[in-house]
Amino acid sequence: MSDAESRDAGWRVARVVSIALHPFAVLVAVSLLAAWRLDPASLPRTAIGIAAAVGVVWAFVLQRRRAGHWQTVDASRRGERPLLYLLALMVAAAYWWWMGGRASATSAGILAAIAMLCVAGLANRWIKLSLHMASLAFAGVALLALVPPVGTSALLLLPLLGWARLRMARHTWPEVVGGAALGLASGALLRLLAHG
Numbered sequence: 001m002s003d004a005e006s007r008d009a010g011w012r013v014a015r016v017v018s019i020a021l022h023p024f025a026v027l028v029a030v031s032l033l034a035a036w037r038l039d040p041a042s043l044p045r046t047a048i049g050i051a052a053a054v055g056v057v058w059a060f061v062l063q064r065r066r067a068g069h070w071q072t073v074d075a076s077r078r079g080e081r082p083l084l085y086l087l088a089l090m091v092a093a094a095y096w097w098w099m100g101g102r103a104s105a106t107s108a109g110i111l112a113a114i115a116m117l118c119v120a121g122l123a124n125r126w127i128k129l130s131l132h133m134a135s136l137a138f139a140g141v142a143l144l145a146l147v148p149p150v151g152t153s154a155l156l157l158l159p160l161l162g163w164a165r166l167r168m169a170r171h172t173w174p175e176v177v178g179g180a181a182l183g184l185a186s187g188a189l190l191r192l193l194a195h196g
Contacts, residue, residue, distance in 0.1 A: 014167035018074075021161050023135035024054050026154075027113070030139040031106070037146040039105035046106070049098045053091045060087055076170050078128040085121035092117060109142060112190035119182055130171045130179030136161055137180045141187020145194075 019025075028050050035046035061084070064070040070080045096110040104110070116138060120129045136154055143151030162176045171179070 010167055014164035017160055017164035018132060018168060021132060021136055023131050026135045026139050028054060030142055033143060033147055034106050034109055049095050053095045056091050057088060074170055078124055081124050085117060088117050108193035109190055112186050112193060115189060116182060116186035127178055128175050129182055130165050130176050132161055132165055133176055133179030134183035137183025138186045141184055142190050
């Protein structure tokens, strides 16, 4: 295998990892697992709400990409992200309301995810934090208390995902590390909210 072929193979592996651990996939999984563990009766409502939330954001992402406003579906340039953050925050707030607001068993998790998006959006002026890393780190910490093997697995996958985001040149080291730190801090906030 030539160097070019090896580089291409590495890029393809990185792309598969990035798709498999995309924030949409990770947040869907953590939402469904949290509902299953905390309030099994809410699973249908959670599935409908999370599907609608992802559908709205994904439709927006695809429209921006197809119209040529974004370079990639990941909103890879910092200037592409403010609208994404604004929409994600509005959708997350609507999802929180859909799930019952404060009365929801998953309210603390939704609020911690909203806080994570707010910090990432504010930080975007200076650094494009990796939302891939943030969502996986957040899910790992959140799931440690609910489904420990899944939470541990998510945290153990962070280095692989970090490599993938760097390999695809979607982020720099500070953006990858900063995204992971934001996710870990948001997961810790969730634990405080859940026990407070």
